[in-house]
Amino acid sequence: MKGRRFGFLMALILAMGWSFAQTPVRGGTLQIGADASPSGLDPHVATAFASFIVTGQIYEGLTEIDERLRPRPALAESWTVSPDGLTYTFKVRSGVTFHDGKPLTAGDIAFSINRVRDPKTGSPIASRVNLIKDVRATSPTQLVVELSQPFAPMLIELANIAVMSEEYVKAGNDMQRRPMGTGPFAFKEWVPDTYILLERHPRYWRQGRPYLDALRYNIVPDAATRQVGLASGTYQFLPNIDPSLAVTLRNTPNVKLITTQDLAYSLIGMNVSRKPFDNPKVREALNYALNRQQIVQAVYFGNGTPAGPLGLRSWASPQSAFPCYNTNPARARELLAQAGYPNGVDFGMIVIGSNKTVVDAAQVVQQQLAQAGFRARVEVLEQGKFIQEWRNSNFDTFASINGGNADPDGYLFRTFSTGGSTNVFKYSNPTVDRLLNQGRTTVNEEARRPIYARLQVELACQGPIAHLVYGTLFSAARENVQGFKPIPTRSLIYLRDTWLAR
Structure with a gap:
């Protein structure tokens, strides 16, 4: 009996100790190991994760997306929507200041939305808000947004x-x-290719946040160096790491892996304004040549699923809906012959070199395609050069990784609509355009589902993207890093809740 009582008391003491350990501690600098240097920190024009992991701490939106992919208030305290769904009236949160100490006003928000809408900005997210007809500040704390049509993902896109x-x-x-x-951390210093330093915003509107004094993003492209640095304590947090590094770190003392499902996916993009990918049969043949499950095993170490056009589990169609996902090199050769290429095709493939997963996937894809008559000349580019070529549609094909979105429209419309802000493929399909417009302007969720189911079928085999894999999203941290929660969008907003146990 005494033994049982002792065991119970010990368990209680341990539980109490764990509880005390979870009391946030203020102060300290979180040393982050980042795999690439940002090409810039303007969130209205940025396209790379290397930028977003920094700007996400500096800036905020009217709303934000939580870990369950639901929109909730951020700089907007509340809002109302007109009965016809065309007018949103936002109450702007009071007491919010920019990092220079000046107060946030509804005019700043209107300016920011209009900056994204302005063609001169060249924002890759402009297509997400192109149904906004007018935005204006009616007072310092009230913003009115008028739409040309109802827009189902409005609060998510903001x-x-x-x-x-x-x-x-x-x-x-x-x-x-x-x-x-207005975010929890303010920009302090950037030493190119070395580090970026952010400091705590002392007047941040979320009471008591952030806990940390600073975030230091150490630019460490070499995965082995980041691994050793985390194991030794030089770095305390590695965000969004590749699967091979996650496997290596899994049993490292004093290191923990933090996981969730990733909405980002690896892909092969095809320029449909260039031969041979102007022919939909060639694009379909490329899909038949791929063995996505092999990529999951060889590149993602089993931590992933073959990717269709949508990664949102509640929206994704089963892969049985896509015949081209049944690997068949012989069928791929037949389609190439029907398209006028009986001897196969030669083409270039540029690869974003800052992402090891993508580089590894491109090598596997190159081998798979060769068996079906696709002869790819692979060229691995540094991140800045890749983004430049991607923006200018200067490629036959490319291998990269794209971010997902909490709503299907946030990814599909900008990517596949004619003239979409990230439609670098020059793709145009009237049926796809019609379905995309129906999907975003239909407010009832159940009515939207069959629209997006058909869109996925339209895009999976003959679209300009061969979706490869949705992986598990891994981050790694020292055991004393507490309070962080991962989000499938790869957002790091919970760094504001992160603290260092002493």
């Missing part, structure tokens, strides 16, 4: 519009190099 200070931007500050927002 989370992607980082709010800037109108005065700061118009003063001529370089937003790529000197960002300034």
